[in-house]
Amino acid sequence: MGARSSDILCDDIFGVSPIRVQKSGNLEGMHVRKNSLRDNWDDEHGYYSKLYQSFLFISLSTFQLLLYNSSFFAFYTEYHLGEVLDGHYRITAGSGKGVFSTVVQAKDLKAGENDPEVAIKIICNEKERYKSGKREVSVLEKLSSADREDKRHCVRFISSFMYRDHLCLVLESLHMNLREVIKKFGRDIGLKLTAVRTYSKQLFIALKHLKDCSILHCDIKPDNILVNGSRNMLKLCDFGSALPAGINDITPILVSRFYRAPEIILGLPYDHSLDMWSVGCCLYELYTGKILFPGGTNNGMLWLHMELKGPFPKKMLRKGAFTTQHFDQDLNFHATDENLVKKAVNKVCMNVKPSGVGPKISSFPGEDPKMLSRFKDLLEKIFVLDPQKRLTVSQALSHPFITGRSMGGRKCALLAELPGGRYHIRQYLS
Numbered sequence: 001m002g003a004r005s006s007d008i009l010c011d012d013i014f015g016v017s018p019i020r021v022q023k024s025g026n027l028e029g030m031h032v033r034k035n036s037l038r039d040n041w042d043d044e045h046g047y048y049s050k051l052y053q054s055f056l057f058i059s060l061s062t063f064q065l066l067l068y069n070s071s072f073f074a075f076y077t078e079y080h081l082g083e084v085l086d087g088h089y090r091i092t093a094g095s096g097k098g099v100f101s102t103v104v105q106a107k108d109l110k111a112g113e114n115d116p117e118v119a120i121k122i123i124c125n126e127k128e129r130y131k132s133g134k135r136e137v138s139v140l141e142k143l144s145s146a147d148r149e150d151k152r153h154c155v156r157f158i159s160s161f162m163y164r165d166h167l168c169l170v171l172e173s174l175h176m177n178l179r180e181v182i183k184k185f186g187r188d189i190g191l192k193l194t195a196v197r198t199y200s201k202q203l204f205i206a207l208k209h210l211k212d213c214s215i216l217h218c219d220i221k222p223d224n225i226l227v228n229g230s231r232n233m234l235k236l237c238d239f240g241s242a243l244p245a246g247i248n249d250i251t252p253i254l255v256s257r258f259y260r261a262p263e264i265i266l267g268l269p270y271d272h273s274l275d276m277w278s279v280g281c282c283l284y285e286l287y288t289g290k291i292l293f294p295g296g297t298n299n300g301m302l303w304l305h306m307e308l309k310g311p312f313p314k315k316m317l318r319k320g321a322f323t324t325q326h327f328d329q330d331l332n333f334h335a336t337d338e339n340l341v342k343k344a345v346n347k348v349c350m351n352v353k354p355s356g357v358g359p360k361i362s363s364f365p366g367e368d369p370k371m372l373s374r375f376k377d378l379l380e381k382i383f384v385l386d387p388q389k390r391l392t393v394s395q396a397l398s399h400p401f402i403t404g405r406s407m408g409g410r411k412c413a414l415l416a417e418l419p420g421g422r423y424h425i426r427q428y429l430s
């Protein structure tokens with residue numbers, strides 16, 4: 001066994017990935033270069049304005065800083081190390097930055113010397129952000145109180161307070177997000193399958209918890225998944241876009257674009273399966289280091305979905321509130337995305353054969369082929385265009401990639417009841 005194989009089999013399944021044999025996919029890479037991660041927020045339907053607003057906040061922030069003079073906490077979030085928030089938390093380090101918040105690490109001055117530090121999400125000082133921050137608090141409270149034993153892989157909520165007009169959420173502190181993990185340990189080519197398997201299981205447990213609590217996350221992406229210091233445990237974070245299941249306000253900008261399920265883009269009713277789609281995108285990205293659907297617009301996203309899985313079921317298209325933005329009256333795809341128009345995609349799209357996920361995934365040398373084929377099967381079942389036929393979270397948790405049991409090895413049997421509550425196998429069904 002060469003050095004590479006032993007690398008793969010070493011105890012640290014979350015270690016640095018060995019070099020992987022790369023296949024040159026036709027779309028992969030090209031789109032990633034054209035549409036950077038940042039572009040993912042730069043959406044024609046609202047994420048652009050969100051970004052624009054944040055620039056506005058920053059300039060207003062500068063103006064307000066002048067007004068406040070000595071204050072580091074103005075309209076937008078500025079802080080300095082050592083600053084004590086609410087007479088309770090001393091900032092020790094920066095932790096991360098979202099579009100509308102800054103996350104810092106802090107020492108709880110009322111806790112013991114050895115107690116872990118906390119993360120404080122400081123929401124920017126703006127009415128709408130305050131409201132969504134309050135909604136995030138109530139979602140976090142619900143998730144935490146339904147998981148007293150802390151086994152459901154959602155970030156723990158500790159408390160919240162106001163500080164200089166900023167809503168601050170006190171959370172358990174984690175180490176880094178999965179975007180950073182992929183960059184640092186996947187050398188941009190992805191993680192080992194064993195690590196992806198561990199992460200998959202934990203993500204499905206988190207999805208199950210969301211389902212049990214009737215909450216849709218609506219923004220699952222690698223940036224919103226955090227890991228601990230040893231990177232063997234993950235937690236979902238950023239519940240700022242979460243919705244109660246069943247609300248169904250139809251909007252084409254729910255979920256960050258690359259991770260957005262087709263039913264959102266088409267304007268269909270949605271439920272927990274929208275988060276399953278996003279998790280599928282994250283798992284693909286974890287294993288390959290590449291974004292699966294790097295569409296520049298919603299129209300481009302639909303095209304990528306069809307390239308992978310074939311045409312949408314007509315029944316689904318007929319029900320979509322936004323179908324006419326992307327399909328003509330005969331339900332043929334109508335390309336409006338600049339890149340697709342340049343490639344004259346309209347003329348050929350209906351003849352394109354779906355590639356499926358499998359051919360896009362190449363393996364690490366020495367990786368267990370059985371496990372890899374189970375992983376491909378799992379993804380194929382997640383990326384089902386019709387949300388009603390997509391893999392459910394219970395099915396995901398009992399999928400062979402997660403359980404390690406062989407695929408199709410189990411038989412379905414017709415049972416006859418015997419006295420005393422016992423059963424006898426009458427016939428195996430195919």
Ligand SMILES: Nc1ncnc2c1ncn2[C@@H]1O[C@H](COP(=O)(O)OP(=O)(O)OP(=O)(O)O)[C@@H](O)[C@H]1O
Pocket residue numbers: 095096097098099100101102103119121155171172173174175176177223224226237238239240
């Ligand atoms: N509990 C935590 N522990 C450590 N780091 C965290 C924690 N929560 C968030 N972060 C870091 O801060 C970043 C931003 O956090 P979060 O996504 O919650 O903010 P946001 O403003 O809602 O983001 P968005 O830009 O998606 O609106 C995360 O990607 C992560 O790197």
